[in-house]
Structure formats: structure tokens, C-alpha cells
Amino acid sequence: MxxxxxxxxxxxxxxxxxxxxxxxxxxxxxxxxxxxxxxxxxxxxxxxxxxxxxxxxxxxxxxxxxxxxxxxxxxxxxxxxxxxxLYREWRQRVRTGLRKLQDSYVELYKSTSLLRVYSPVLVPGLLQTEGYAQALLSSNARFLGVPDDAAEAAAARLQRSQIIHEPGHRFVMVVEEAVLYYQLGDSEAMAAQLGYLLTAGALPAVSFGIIPMSTRERALWPQETFDVHDDTLVSVELLSAEVNITQPSEIALYLKAFEQLRSMAVYGAEARALILKAIEALR
Known part of the structure; x- marks a missing residue:
């Protein structure tokens, strides 16, 4: 269902x-x-x-x-x-530019001890490189018809990402293998992004998994992008809006989905092999 x-x-x-x-x-x-x-x-x-x-x-x-x-x-x-x-339209949230949107998440991330992230289409924001982030945010600005301050927003996103090096936080991130092939920016920017992912799983506070496209008999089909902040908030990204879920029964459903998705992912050397394959495909 x-x-x-x-x-x-x-x-x-x-x-x-x-x-x-x-x-x-x-x-x-x-x-x-x-x-x-x-x-x-x-x-x-x-x-x-x-x-x-x-x-x-x-x-x-x-x-x-x-x-x-x-x-x-x-x-x-x-x-x-x-x-x-709980339901906030992207167009309304970014009408004054994307930089303020990036800054608005800082306190939420700082207050989260365990962040679980699932993404079927994009590299998670906390693992994005500047070139990748700028290409993504500029594309979002054009699509939504809002001011394009992607350079400043990307810099803010990278600054926010420093939280993965701060004590007191853990991050479990799972992506579909297709994420490695959806190119944002030029080949150089994409190669830099994939290169950074090679080391992401080695970060002390980060568990980074990739669900291979070759996975047989998936436990769960690909879902929408969502973040779970501890066990108290789920943030879901839709095309038009961000939905923030606080109802315990729904949070439990997303936690169940995340565990099933996480169980299909590969980590460490197997994940790095998939990333290297995607880098080769850029050449």
C-alpha cells in the first residue's frame, strides 16, 4: 500500500x-x-x-x-x-532565494542525533560536493521560477554539511545505484561528486549504502526521498512541497520502510566498486 x-x-x-x-x-x-x-x-x-x-x-x-x-x-x-x-510548498519557501532555505535546516540537523536518509534520485545533501549542489540548486531555481542564488546556496549547503564531522551525530544514508548515473553539472563536477562518495562510507559517523540495480526480488520498491530525524520527524520531498510527518504511526511506517531498503544495500568495498563503475561510465 x-x-x-x-x-x-x-x-x-x-x-x-x-x-x-x-x-x-x-x-x-x-x-x-x-x-x-x-x-x-x-x-x-x-x-x-x-x-x-x-x-x-x-x-x-x-x-x-x-x-x-x-x-x-x-x-x-x-x-x-x-x-x-507540516506541508510547505517549495515555491513559497524559496521565493526569496535558495540560500535562506539551506540556512533554515541548520538547527534541525544540529538537534538530530541519528539521521536516516533514503534517496532514489539524488546524492544526499550532506554528501554533495559544491559543483553538484550548485547544478542541482540552479536547476531547482529555474524550475520553480525563483531567484537563482545557487552559488551562495551551494556554499551554505557545504557549510551545513560540516555537521557530519561534529561529535554527537550519526548518519545512515541509503541511495539507489541509479543516483550514481543521473548527471548533474558537467562531467568534471559529476566525477568530483562520485570521487567524494568513494570516501563517504569511511567517515566515522557515516554509514553509506547503495542498493544495486541488479538486486533481485526487492524487499521494497523505490520510494520518495525522505529523511528520518531520530524517531520524531520524517521529512518527505515531493515535487511541489516538503511534507513533515510527526504522527507516530506514520513515522513507524517510514522506519519500517527504511530498514527494508537498508537491508538491500551494499556497503564498503562493494559500494566503492559500484561507484568506480559509474566513474568509468563518465569517460
Whole structure:
């Protein structure tokens, strides 16, 4: 059964909607009466209560005032903002450029003791070289139609990657072998990236595995790119958005998927042999 990376966000929205609906009912108000007190059309009340339209902080304050529950507004606003942070569109996040996006992840990585990464299409960000990262980020900027500050963003990504040398962190990274053949940048940049991967598995805090294309009877088919931060947060990369999953049952599903993917990977000398084969293919 396919994973559903957006359901945590929807569950959080529905929880806020349910609390607002309960406030209205406890106040003895109909949908139309609450709308009248708030100064909007009754259809907006229905959309909010059915989690189809996220309420703004002003909407929540008016709702709480109309139902005599102004003391609950701060908590409901915080919960609503958290729900919306679980699903964040790339275009919105990078509208001022890519550099700020790279910087925004620093604290999350610093607070993570064990980071598990699975990628079917790209070298994981923490293992990217500058040329590879710049080619990738520039391509992303063009696709999303946002300012192309790929050079500055790539430098920020490399600076962030220094965390793999800091004590107190462990990294388990698994990629599909196809990642070694998807060329980003020119041949020189790609060769430099592959050359760096030859040493990645030898880094003290890093376990780097590659799932061979020749794997027979796979335990699990290729999945979307995802990171697991300790056992508390899964970050999934979709074409249009980043989905942050905090629901324990969904995190458990991703952990199960990661273990099955990790079990199919090769490491050490076998992984290096696959990388050398990909380097030869560049010539």
C-alpha cells in the first residue's frame, strides 16, 4: 500500500477544525449565527469546520470571541500554524532565494542525533560536493521560477554539511545505484561528486549504502526521498512541497520502510566498486 505523506498535515488541520466546531456547538450557535458574529459568509464557517480552508489567526480570534472562548485563541492559533508547517510548498519557501532555505535546516540537523536518509534520485545533501549542489540548486531555481542564488546556496549547503564531522551525530544514508548515473553539472563536477562518495562510507559517523540495480526480488520498491530525524520527524520531498510527518504511526511506517531498503544495500568495498563503475561510465 502506498505511503501517504500528507496525512499527518491533514490530521493536524482536522484537529484544529474539530476544536473550532466544538467551540461553536458548545456556545449553542448555528453555522449561520457564528458567521454573522464574525462578519463572513456561512460557507466560510463550513469550510473551516471541514478542514477545507485553514483559518487565519484573525479568523481564530474572531471565532473565539464569538463563542466566548477568547482565552483559547493563542493555543488554537499555535496549533493551526503548526498544522500548516507540516506541508510547505517549495515555491513559497524559496521565493526569496535558495540560500535562506539551506540556512533554515541548520538547527534541525544540529538537534538530530541519528539521521536516516533514503534517496532514489539524488546524492544526499550532506554528501554533495559544491559543483553538484550548485547544478542541482540552479536547476531547482529555474524550475520553480525563483531567484537563482545557487552559488551562495551551494556554499551554505557545504557549510551545513560540516555537521557530519561534529561529535554527537550519526548518519545512515541509503541511495539507489541509479543516483550514481543521473548527471548533474558537467562531467568534471559529476566525477568530483562520485570521487567524494568513494570516501563517504569511511567517515566515522557515516554509514553509506547503495542498493544495486541488479538486486533481485526487492524487499521494497523505490520510494520518495525522505529523511528520518531520530524517531520524531520524517521529512518527505515531493515535487511541489516538503511534507513533515510527526504522527507516530506514520513515522513507524517510514522506519519500517527504511530498514527494508537498508537491508538491500551494499556497503564498503562493494559500494566503492559500484561507484568506480559509474566513474568509468563518465569517460
Amino acid at each position: 502506498p505511503l501517504s505523506p500528507s496525512s499527518s498535515a491533514q490530521a493536524a488541520r482536522e484537529n484544529v477544525a474539530r476544536q473550532l466546531r466544538d467551540l461553536r456547538k458548545n456556545a449553542g450557535l448555528t453555522v449561520t449565527e457564528l458567521a454573522s458574529r464574525c462578519g463572513w459568509h456561512h460557507s466560510k464557517t463550513s469550510r473551516i469546520e471541514n478542514a477545507r480552508t485553514p483559518p487565519s489567526p484573525t479568523d481564530i480570534r474572531l471565532w473565539c470571541r464569538a463563542t466566548g472562548a477568547t482565552d483559547q485563541a493563542p493555543d488554537l492559533i499555535a496549533a493551526s500554524q503548526h498544522a500548516e508547517s
